[in-house]
Amino acid sequence: MVLAALLILVIAIAAIVSVSIFACRSRQAQPAVAATAEPTDVPATPAPTATAAPTASPVPTATPPIADAWYTERTEAIERYVRAYSGLTDESEIQARVAGMAIDPTQKMVAFTFDDGPRDELTDAVLDVCEQYNVRVTFFIKGDYIAGHEAQLKRMLALGCEIGNHTWDHTDVETLTAEEMRQQIESVNDKLIELFGYAPKSFRPPYISYGAKGSDTRNTLIAIMQANGMAVINHTRSTHDTYDEYTADMIYERMIAPSDEGHALHYSIILCHDKTNKTINAFRRAVPVLLEQGYQLVTVYEMLSCSPDGFHAGWIYSKAD
Numbered sequence: 455m456v457l458a459a460l461l462i463l464v465i466a467i468a469a470i471v472s473v474s475i476f477a478c479r480s481r482q483a484q485p486a487v488a489a490t491a492e493p494t495d496v497p498a499t500p501a502p503t504a505t506a507a508p509t510a511s512p513v514p515t516a517t518p519p520i521a522d523a524w525y526t527e528r529t530e531a532i533e534r535y536v537r538a539y540s541g542l543t544d545e546s547e548i549q550a551r552v553a554g555m556a557i558d559p560t561q562k563m564v565a566f567t568f569d570d571g572p573r574d575e576l577t578d579a580v581l582d583v584c585e586q587y588n589v590r591v592t593f594f595i596k597g598d599y600i601a602g603h604e605a606q607l608k609r610m611l612a613l614g615c616e617i618g619n620h621t622w623d624h625t626d627v628e629t630l631t632a633e634e635m636r637q638q639i640e641s642v643n644d645k646l647i648e649l650f651g652y653a654p655k656s657f658r659p660p661y662i663s664y665g666a667k668g669s670d671t672r673n674t675l676i677a678i679m680q681a682n683g684m685a686v687i688n689h690t691r692s693t694h695d696t697y698d699e700y701t702a703d704m705i706y707e708r709m710i711a712p713s714d715e716g717h718a719l720h721y722s723i724i725l726c727h728d729k730t731n732k733t734i735n736a737f738r739r740a741v742p743v744l745l746e747q748g749y750q751l752v753t754v755y756e757m758l759s760c761s762p763d764g765f766h767a768g769w770i771y772s773k774a775d
C-alpha cells in the first residue's frame with residue numbers, strides 16, 4: 455500500500471511539473487493520469503505470446519544503449535518477429551538485423567505515422583523504404599483491413615514497425631456508446647493478438663475526435679485505454695497529405711521542416727496516410743535526408759518511451775501550443 459501510494463504521488467507530481475512537449479492544448483494528458491490514481495503508468499500490455507513464433511533466445515550480443523525494461527521487452531519482441539516473419543534463418547543475420555534496430559536515446563528522433571491502411575501496393579511501398587533504410591514507422595490500421603493484408607502486417611512486425619489501432623471501421627468514437635467504443639477498439643486488438651500475438655499500445659481516434667475534456671466520451675476512451683495498456687496518440691505535425699492541393703513536394707517539405715509552428719522536428723509525431731502515391735514519394739525522399747541530419751526514425755511507442763514524458767497508458771499525447 456505504501457509503495458502504491460508513493461507511486462501515485464510520484465506520478466501525480468511528475469504529471470504536474472512536467473513541462474511537456476506533448477502537453478496538449480487542453481492538458482488532457484496530465485489529469486488523465488493524475489486523476490485515475492492507478493499505477494498503470496507503465497505499459498501494461500504483456501509481451502506478445504508469439505503464437506506463431508518460436509521461443510525467443512537471448513537479446514542481441516550488441517549491448518543495448520537503453521537499460522530500461524520497456525526496451526528489453528521491445529527488443530525481445532522484435533527478435534521474435536524477425537525470427538518468425540523476416541525469412542532470415544541464419545542466426546548471425548537475425549542478430550545483426552535486431553542489433554541494427556538499436557536506439558540511441560541521446561540522438562534526435564522522429565516518429566512517422568501512416569493512417570487508414572494497410573493498402574496493398576502503397577503500404578508495401580512504405581515498407582520498402584523502411585527496409586531499404588532500416589527505419590521504423592507506426593501504422594494506424596483499420597480492423598476491417600486486416601483480412602487479406604496479413605503478409606503486410608507480418609512484414610511490419612519483422613521490420614520493427616509498430617501497429618497502432620485506428621478502430622475497426624474508422625467510426626468517429628464520439629458517435630458511439632461506451633460498449634460500442636470498447637468493441638471498436640478491442641476487436642482490433644483481439645484480432646492482432648489472435649493472428650500475431652501482438653497487442654497494440656497506441657490508439658489514434660479517427661478524425662482526431664474523442665470528445666471534450668471531462669466529457670463521457672473522453673472518460674470512456676481513457677478507461678478503455680487504461681484497461682488495455684494503451685495511449686491516445688494524436689500528431690504534433692500533419693503533412694496535410696489528404697489535401698488535394700498538397701503536392702509531393704509540399705508534403706516532403708512538411709516532413710523535413712526543422713520546425714513547425716515553433717515545434718522542433720525532434721520528438722515530432724508526423725501524420726501521414728498510406729493512401730496516395732504523393733505521400734509515398736515524399737517519404738522516400740525525406741528518409742535519407744533526415745538520416746543524413748542525424749534523425750532516427752522510430753515508432754511512436756519507442757519515441758515516447760525515450761522522451762522526457764515517457765509512455766503512459768491512458769495518456770493523450772498531442773501538440774503543445
Ligand SMILES: [Zn+2]
Binds near residue numbers: 624660
Ligand atoms: Zn483515419
